[in-house]
Amino acid sequence: MAIKIGTGGSSRYTIAQNADINVTPFVDVMLVLLIIFMVSIPAATVSIKLDLPPPQPQAGPKRPDPVFISVMGPGDIYIGARKTSMANLIGDVAAALHISDPDTPLSEQRILVRGDKDIAYADFVQVINRLQQNGYLKIGLINEDIE
Numbered sequence: 001m002a003i004k005i006g007t008g009g010s011s012r013y014t015i016a017q018n019a020d021i022n023v024t025p026f027v028d029v030m031l032v033l034l035i036i037f038m039v040s041i042p043a044a045t046v047s048i049k050l051d052l053p054p055p056q057p058q059a060g061p062k063r064p065d066p067v068f069i070s071v072m073g074p075g076d077i078y079i080g081a082r083k084t085s086m087a088n089l090i091g092d093v094a095a096a097l098h099i100s101d102p103d104t105p106l107s108e109q110r111i112l113v114r115g116d117k118d119i120a121y122a123d124f125v126q127v128i129n130r131l132q133q134n135g136y137l138k139i140g141l142i143n144e145d146i147e
Helices: 024-044 089-099 121-133
Strands: 003-005 015-017 069-073 078-079 083-084 110-115 138-142
Touching: 015 089, 024 089, 069 089, 069 121, 078 089, 083 089, 110 121
Parallel strands: 069 110, 110 138
Antiparallel strands: 003 015, 069 078, 078 083
């Protein structure tokens, strides 16, 4: 137990008890427990055998190349390098897709759409909505960094 010397009292030489907590034994116990847990935890881990797939993917059917659509303005739409309009969009997309693989269903065909930075959002979404209404569900958006 700790004591205080000369901390007020009736006499100059009065020794009073200290009511503060001595944390040294507490720290010692905590460090011992920490070491015990650090030593015992690695022994508690269990190894699990995993059957991972081979590093080389198995040869499967080749995925068709996606069709790139660029929306440059309200009536300025390009499929690849070919210009088209909103009225001819679905027919031109179908023609571009069927050249690559006619056996893939429409919902599995991949289409990537890029919008110019100066077009209105409504014009861009109109192209995407037209594609979705006609069964093209795998539509990706292409982003370019603007500096």
